[in-house]
Amino acid sequence: MKTRWAVAAALILLCLGAALVAGCAREEAEESRVIKIGVAGPMQFVHGQHHWLGAEMAAEEINAAGGIKVGDEYYLVELVKIDTNELLSVEDATNAVERALAQDNIDLLVGTIRTEAAVAIQELMMDNEKIFITCGASLKQMADKVGQDYERYKYWFRVTPLNGELLARASLILLQYVGQVMKEDLGLEAPKVAVVCEEAAAGDALAAAAQQVIPSFGMELVGIWRPSPQATDMTAELTAIRGAGAQIIYTYLSSAAGVTYAKQWGELQIPAASVGINVESQAMGFMEATDNYGDFECSLNTYALVEITEKTVDWYNRFTERAGEFPTYNAGTYDAINIYREAVERAGTLETDAVIAELEQTRHTSAAGVQVFDENHDVIWGPGYATAVGTQWQNGELKCVWPYNWEGITYPGTVRYQIPPWVAEALQ
Template sequence: MTYRFALKRLALAATLAFGPALAFAQADKPVKIGVTTAIQLQIGRDTRDGAQLAIDEINAKGGVLGRKLSMVVADETEDPEKGISAIKKLTGDEKVDVLVGGYTSGVVLAQVPHIAASKTIYLNVGAASPAINAKVKQDYETNKYIFRVGPINSLHLARSQVGYMTGFLKGELGLKKIAVVGESAKWVQDLLPVLKKGATEGGLEVVMAETFDTGTTNFSPLLSKIKNSGAEYLLVILSHASSDVFAKQWYDARIPVPYGGIDVKSQDADFFQRVGGKSIGEVATNFIVRAPLSPRTIPFLDAFKQHYNREPVYTGNGAYDAVYTYAEAVTRAKSFDTNAVIKELEKTDMPVTVGRLQFDENHDVKAGPGLVNVLFAQWQEGGKRVIVWPKELRTGSYILPPWLK
């Protein structure tokens, strides 16, 4: 017997002896969900807690392919460099199986090359720039790991705002003149041209369109300009700027122009109380409120409230949906192999908390009737939120701010 042949015999014997034990050890190893988010914000806390809720529910049913799920969190703050460090920690040090998270588009865009290099599936639940998922079509083999479960991208958001302006503000309220203001950020730059064009083509006059620095704390000059513009309605685009300060200063100055639009921090369940009720009358774009958007909506909201004693913002349900989306893709693939799971993710067609989830060729969430849609929910007396648009999902009547009645 040659030395080489003897080594082969020994290797085969070792495989036969230890193979089942190794397979058992692998099956017993938890599946690591890496959550990367701005944990100091409710956006981030809800991402973490939504993911944990899904993990707990799935584990209670036996896990995925016989393996339990676990979670590791990295704080990306709102800084690109820290965002990159969070990805490296999760994929390099922690060796997670899948990534869930995202909030700031600039941070996620900085993270994408590092996600792609790690060859780890990434399910975005917070950043809206279409530039993120455009990279999938531009270079599929490199960026095929990138998916957006939510929110719908900023171009879809823009179209929904146009529908709100033309269908509701003009069509139902009879308004003709609007002002559009937003923070200086990448995702707003994507939105503004579409908003202005859509509003004008829909028969509205855009009397003012401006951006401002995200660090602004004195909105008095801007509010005075809006007041003098002749606008009948103010459409805002806010995410990183202080929605709290804006609402308080708008209310205290009794600006005779109602406002609404995309105001991310005003989606917080405690926003009305946080600003002392001064957001009354504001209409905030939302993705999930207590309404039968799908069979999963109310059960999720009830479970989240029971576990955490608060209502989630959109990243909470997004992370919850992302974990389930990954788990179901793995189940269909009958494997944790990344390429096999990607192929199944691409075929996703399932109910989620905000509608029905399907991905387009960019691995971006599809929007539209029967899929995922935008809700326009108004803050009313006592912190109640009422859906005023779209009409088919309306849960109450629109009100004006108290000083305009």
């Protein structure tokens, strides 16, 4: 009798053990069907918040559709938030990414903003042979490395923004367009242009390019001003610009100095239209920050509420509703994750080299345009690809003003550039 009970108990234990093992194995198998994507950015700042929101939207959509199809299996996307604190500490940023690599086992990294940190993170990701899609840093040299040493840097790609050189070209074309409007509306023969580029690497390139190109646009360069990115007062520069007789100000302001500049430009009623790159003017709170003096400020942008593609308006509205902010180029994490999804699905495997080969074949229609990578894995700019847009604050609303009949492109919803009324009055 005792033996029988012992056998029964042993059988029950065996069954329970087997069930437990099977359960664990299944759970493990299910757990392993997850693709971990690291989203790196300064999460306490608006840049990082846009990185995260863009990624979150992409992950939710992919998971709602069943996940990423790899061969016959579906993998869910799991996001890993990496607060890089990169605006304050580069070393902190690399530590955070190394942590995500070693402890969270991320398969892909998207994001980063500060160039100095992005360069260090690029090296770290290449050491670990993991794919890194930049959505924030514009340094062209990051892409050049792919061309110089493909085997090491093949894991790197950039979705947003355009690289520094292309940003310069696009913003100068925007300047040319505004110049054209000034010529047509005010009868100016050769508008006088003042260049205001903040003291930064990208500012150097833009100032040099502007100096070369502006005369070929039929405009006259009256001077170059280089304020500090930390400038809290630009009265001296703006007064000098007024004194120089400038009719257009071409800007490159990526820092908070953009708010100071725009506020004082409007407040002092400088008789010159302002156009170029002013990152702060891309934010929803720009008008409030400038006490409404920033009206008519015009800047190159990545997204606008026009039909850049059929996806733009819907995505732009959903992002704005969710974030309470207009999307900036950092929200390109949305496109980066979708581009990766498409590449993995085409490759039918998660094997890195196969995914890279498919990433190189990318032709992704996103909210920013059609995204295709060049031989250095940098996003291509131009008609038919991602063009970037010019946006202008018009009576408190951010409107898309460019491309406007540029290379045959005018996105539906685009309006004509408006010359600030006090500028028109002064120059007529």
